[in-house]
Amino acid sequence: MADFSVAEIREMLQCEGQAQQELFDRALRLKKETVGEGIYLRGLIEFSNVCRKNCLYCGIRRENLAIERYTLTDEQILDTVRFAWRQGYGSVVLQAGERVSKEYEVRIERLVEQITTLSGGALGITLSLGEQTAETYRRWREAGAHRYLLRIESSSPELYRRIHPDDSLHRYEDRRRALDALAECGYQVGTGVMIGLPGQTTDDLARDILFMKGLDIDMCGMGPYVECAGTPLSERSLAQGGGTQEELQERLSLTLKMIAALRIVMPDINIAAATALQAIDPMGRLRAVECGANVVMPNLSPREVRANYALYDNKPLAFDSRILERCVRYGERGDSLHFKKKKK
Numbered sequence: 345m346a347d348f349s350v351a352e353i354r355e356m357l358q359c360e361g362q363a364q365q366e367l368f369d370r371a372l373r374l375k376k377e378t379v380g381e382g383i384y385l386r387g388l389i390e391f392s393n394v395c396r397k398n399c400l401y402c403g404i405r406r407e408n409l410a411i412e413r414y415t416l417t418d419e420q421i422l423d424t425v426r427f428a429w430r431q432g433y434g435s436v437v438l439q440a441g442e443r444v445s446k447e448y449e450v451r452i453e454r455l456v457e458q459i460t461t462l463s464g465g466a467l468g469i470t471l472s473l474g475e476q477t478a479e480t481y482r483r484w485r486e487a488g489a490h491r492y493l494l495r496i497e498s499s500s501p502e503l504y505r506r507i508h509p510d511d512s513l514h515r516y517e518d519r520r521r522a523l524d525a526l527a528e529c530g531y532q533v534g535t536g537v538m539i540g541l542p543g544q545t546t547d548d549l550a551r552d553i554l555f556m557k558g559l560d561i562d563m564c565g566m567g568p569y570v571e572c573a574g575t576p577l578s579e580r581s582l583a584q585g586g587g588t589q590e591e592l593q594e595r596l597s598l599t600l601k602m603i604a605a606l607r608i609v610m611p612d613i614n615i616a617a618a619t620a621l622q623a624i625d626p627m628g629r630l631r632a633v634e635c636g637a638n639v640v641m642p643n644l645s646p647r648e649v650r651a652n653y654a655l656y657d658n659k660p661l662a663f664d665s666r667i668l669e670r671c672v673r674y675g676e677r678g679d680s681l682h683f684k685k686k687k688k
């Protein structure tokens with residue numbers, strides 16, 4: 345596999361017009377040749393918006409007192425999993441704000457075991473539950489979870505510090521350690537970044553791609569930064585004239601180029617078409633599929649709680665079902681080809 349330089353990736357991220365179309369075509373071709381044309385479904389269950397953290401960009405940060413907090417019961421979660429299973433989903437994603445306690449560890453372990461049992465082990469289980477100890481990750485892995493998403497948000501330690509509070513709960517080094525621990529536990533590891541952050545340069549993004557390559561990730565979920573009203577980062581961004589329609593379109597375009605570039609640098613990983621793309625453009629996720637993404641994560645959380653999991657403004661509450669008219673692989677887990685090759 346060719347090694348790419350920052351300059352080569354920068355060129356991909358800065359291309360426009362015909363060159364951009366060629367980039368997208370190359371990524372799409374590569375996707376079809378490696379992971380195939382199929383799109384894998386992950387039923388997303390956002391089961392709690394309670395979070396101990398205070399990330400400066402996030403709508404469910406601890407200090408946001410304007411939202412109603414919720415946590416689904418085990419039965420509500422399992423009902424949603426059964427629904428996903430009946431609808432032909434090959435995998436589910438359990439996602440929530442970050443919580444750390446013995447009781448929580450045991451609860452998730454039990455849920456993962458129940459999901460494994462109800463599908464006879466056929467349903468893929470992805471967790472996206474933030475930073476935990478290596479021991480907790482190991483317990484959940486042994487219970488049956490086999491993928492884990494933990495976004496680094498920015499691989500630049502400096503930029504990471506600018507978008508998180510400066511305290512012991514939000515250390516870049518801890519995030520990195522958690523990603524390493526996940527790989528050591530045998531998960532298919534996914535990470536991702538936000539694109540279009542205030543002060544972020546094209547070279548930062550090029551280095552994000554090389555970071556993911558260096559980490560040898562199996563999956564990626566990355567999306568445009570979308571301001572969330574009332575958060576410190578949004579206020580900073582708006583004060584600097586950010587968040588205009590024009591700028592959001594630029595972030596969308598840059599995200600599509602990031603997806604294409606990542607597909608070219610890491611052809612056999614799974615890449616998700618992030619929900620945030622659809623917050624900017626109703627066709628956003630579909631466009632991502634057409635330039636390299638091969639995973640979509642329709643939100644299956646009960647409708648009455650969806651609005652309370654607003655990580656950013658205009659978060660779509662419904663899925664653009666035009667994607668389902670594409671080559672969707674129902675009933676298949678869609679494990680990362682990259683991960684399978686590593687295990688051989």
Ligand code: SF4
Binds near residue numbers: 396397441442
């Ligand atoms: S980004 Fe994640 S960890 Fe940070 S406040 Fe939001 S839900 Fe919590």
